[in-house]
Amino acid sequence: MFVNLTRKSLLAVFFSSLVFTAFAEDKKDDAKKDDEKDKETLTQILEKKDAFDGFVNIYRDKEDGSGLVVFDESQLNKPFLYFVSTVDGAVAAGTFRGQFRGSRLIEFRRNYDRIEIISTTPRFYFDPENAVSKASDANISEAVLVSTKIEHEEDGKIAISLSDLFANEDLHKVSPTPSDNPEAEKRRFKPGKLSKDKTSISEIKNFPENTHVVVRYVYENSTPKVDGGDEVSDPRYTTLHIQHAFIKAPENNFKPRRDDARIGYFSQQFDDLTSDQTANYRDVINRWDLQKKNPGAEVSDPVKPITWWIENTTPLEWRDTIKNATLAWNSAFEKAGISNAIEVKVQPDDATWSSDDVRYNVLRWTSSPRPPFGGYGPSISHPLTGQIIGSDIMLEYSFMKGRWIAGEMFTDGYASLSNSLQGDERMNCSLGHELNLGMMFGQYAGMADGMGKIEEEKLLRQSMAYLILHEVGHTLGLNHNMMASQLHGHEEAHDDSITKGILAGSVMDYPSVNYAPVGKEQGDFYTEKPGPYDDWAILYGYSEALADPEQEEKRLTAILSRSAEPELAFGNDADDMRSVGRHVDPRINIFDMSGEAVDYAQDRFELIKHMAGKLKDKTLVDGRSHNDLTVGVNVLFGEFARQASVVSRYIGGVYLNRAFVGQPGYTQPLTPVPEDEQQKAMNTLMNFVFAPDAIDEMSPLFAFIQRQRRGFSGWGRDESPRLHDMLLGAQKNVLDHVTHPNVLIRLTDTTLYGNTFTAEKMMSRLTDAMFKADIKGDVNSYRRNLQVEYVDRLIKMSGLEKDSGYDNFAQASAMYELGRIADMVERSRGDQATKIHKAFLKDRIERVFYKG
Helix, strand or coil: CCCCCCHHHHHHHHHHHHHHHHHHHHHHHHHHHHHHHHCCCHHHHHHCCEEECCCCEEEECCCCCCEEEEEEHHHCCCCEEEEEEEEECEHHHCECCCCEEEEEEEEEEEECCEEEEEECCCCEECCCCCHHHHHCCCCCCCEEEEEEECCEEECCEEEEEHHHHHCCCCCCCCCCCCCCCHHHHHHCCCCCEECCCCCEEEEEEECCCEEEEEEEEEEECCCCCCCCCCCCCECCEEEEEEEEEEECCCCCCCCCCECCCCCCECEECCEECCCCCCCCECCEECECCCCECCCCCCCECECCCEEEEECCCCCHHHHHHHHHHHHCCHHHHHHCCECCCEEEEECCCCCCCCCCCCCCEEEEEECCCCCCCCEECCEEECCCCCEEEEEEEEEEHHHHCCCCCCCCCHHHCHHHHHHHHHCCCCCCCCHHHHHHHHHHHHHHHHHHHCCCHHHHHHHHHHHHHHHHHHHHHHHCCECCCCCHHHCCCCCHHHCHHHHCCCCCCCCCCCCCCCCCCCCCCCCCCCCCCCCHHHHHHHHHHHCCCCCCHHHHHHHHHHHHCCCCCHHHCCCCCCCCCCCCCCCCCCCCCCCCCCCCHHHHHHHHHHHHHHHHHHHHHHHCCCCCCCHHHHHHHHHHHHHHHHHHHHHHCCCCCEEECCCCCCCCCCCCCEEECCHHHHHHHHHHHHHHHCCCCCCHHHHHHHHHCCCCCCCCCCCCCCCCCCHHHHHHHHHHHHHHHHCCHHHHHHHHHHHHHCCCCCHHHHHHHHHHHHHHHHCCCCCCHHHHHHHHHHHHHHHHHHCCCCCCCCCHHHHHHHHHHHHHHHHHCCCCCCCHHHHHHHHHHHHHHHHHHHCC
8 A cells, every 4th residue: 555645754754763873873882882891902911911022022821822923013014034943853754853944034014904924035136226126026026924813903012813823834834845756755754734723832932132933733644655754653643843933133234245156155145137247146145243343453353253052962071072173263263354253152051041042052962863964054144134143053963973874774775875875955964974974984994903092082073073163164154165175185185294184175075084095094084173265265254344345346356366276176065966967077076085086986995895804803793783794884885885976977077167267277167077087987987896896805794784683673674685786776876977868968068178088988988897807707696787787778878769868979879889788798608697698688689679
């Protein structure tokens, strides 16, 4: 029904609705005021929580553990240093105690009612005088790591959720990254997915200049296919304790110092996008802020020295060696004009400070079930200036105790040998492992020779001193120098009247233990003070700058112009030869010693033969198992394999010279290794590694290589040593290098600028090494194994069965050598095993040539 309302009635309805609406709004406002009266202020909320005051204040509920991160508005839009490390991990999960996982610059920024943590990208530089600098933000992506709602705000204080910030992987990805190698990925232990319910904040530490939050990350994998090892209690649940740190950026007059290709500092890299240079780098080195008390004085104490604390967990008998090795760096600083640059103190047992405080640099100890390192010395640096802010050195107790730290024995076969020789492919320092192997080789060599107590103590002391020198060097900003062991000749290296405690140009190398050859008097085992390269590097990095920029640049250039001096030789991990086929200069290597590394290796092979003949009598003791002998054989063979690797790198090698044009000592930057040196390397491999009697001296030991049984730990393992795989493993590592596609094409390419040892010559010599000694007689089982391996490689290289990844020259050489081998095995002389073997090779080659 239609209702006809008068105008008066309509007005009455309208005013009634206004009154009702006004009444409702008043009630709503009253309720809001009552709610605001009942709502606690931020101050009241924080009073009920445990306070962790420091750089960034944190408050935590006493009952449920929830918390708030509270910061001042003045801290917004300012760069912080964000740093992540592992408090406790699992080696199988890819992380371990003391591991520095990464650092970056971050900023807290406000976006309406939310706080965002932004990771900035400081790598790119624009000259402010250049108009293009106005477009400096073009195509540069910042990362929004975290976006969380503001929980409370009061009087310029902003509070956000503690768990929103840390109890996840938003700030930093903790779980390991899958391997690109499908086979390696199958073998990798996989912790699984992060459990949000089990992950929690486990510890908060706050200091005036840094705030640390430790998170217990728990990962779940209901059906793990790979066991994480004994240190993982249950592979379905993996726990990692990761520390997140916010660190105050230094506020001082620190002046960055430019990096240079001729010297080895860790650095901060910057690309000048307004430069017209082909190398548009503005990189700066990482170094401490060491300023003279008396500027302009030739030598002066620093305003603030670098202070190291020896943790109170350190065994008393090692403290003096550690202290003296650390202080040994003062000699280099004094040459740079700074006296007493480093001081060392011992942490009192009643110390109230924590090693997590960035103001304290601590030498710390761990004892891991599966040690990931022997020593590890990273540092925290400002991403914009390179100023080193703090550092710790982690030391593994196993390093000094002679515990066999390889996961598997070399006698288990090729896989364990290959893993050892490849080294640590990441840029972490694995010197401690290498020193452990070297020290054990020295101990077993000493056992065979009846080393006295004094020499044994010298070996231990120099090993420890070298480890400390090396790791402290890292904390001063220096990266590895794998070319430093070239300082002395192989004879002079054993004469301590010449070496005087300095075996190499730098302590930043991974040298072989310098054990004396048979019949020679023992000299230094390891370098025990900074070498000439170290002095030069510290001079460049820490000497006092001149006020005038042009004069300062001339001063630095004059220092760098010495780089071609032999004792200042430098090459780091980016150039080293630890991986097969990788890089070119054989002098930039690990496990080598002296500027005549091939001659040195020959002496070492002879020493190994000498030791093998004595090892059984020295290690088998009434009432004990055969484990000492088993480890001894692995120590000897490990050194055999490492020296074989060193020698192989001279074949197809190229000497590098990074001197700048016009400086003293400048030559062409690429010079092929002379043919006589490559031939010497090939002869050494033929005589010691590929020879029919390569490990005959070890044969009497083979029936005694038995690990000590422990419960059912040998379940599924073939208890007999895989002796043929052991030797073939070392031989395959050499072949992996000398027949690598990179090496073969390099042998051909370098003929265009001086190389006379061609790929064809090398392949011919290699075939002779495999077959010539056996043409007229029996072929032993080692050689039969090696020859089959070599023929299979030639077939793969030739492309006769499948497409080849080798260059045309290498394919032609491989086909030619297969023909030569077919002729060599044509006559079936020898015992039955030899005849069967030759018939097999002949048939294998004929099938490839005449298939189809």
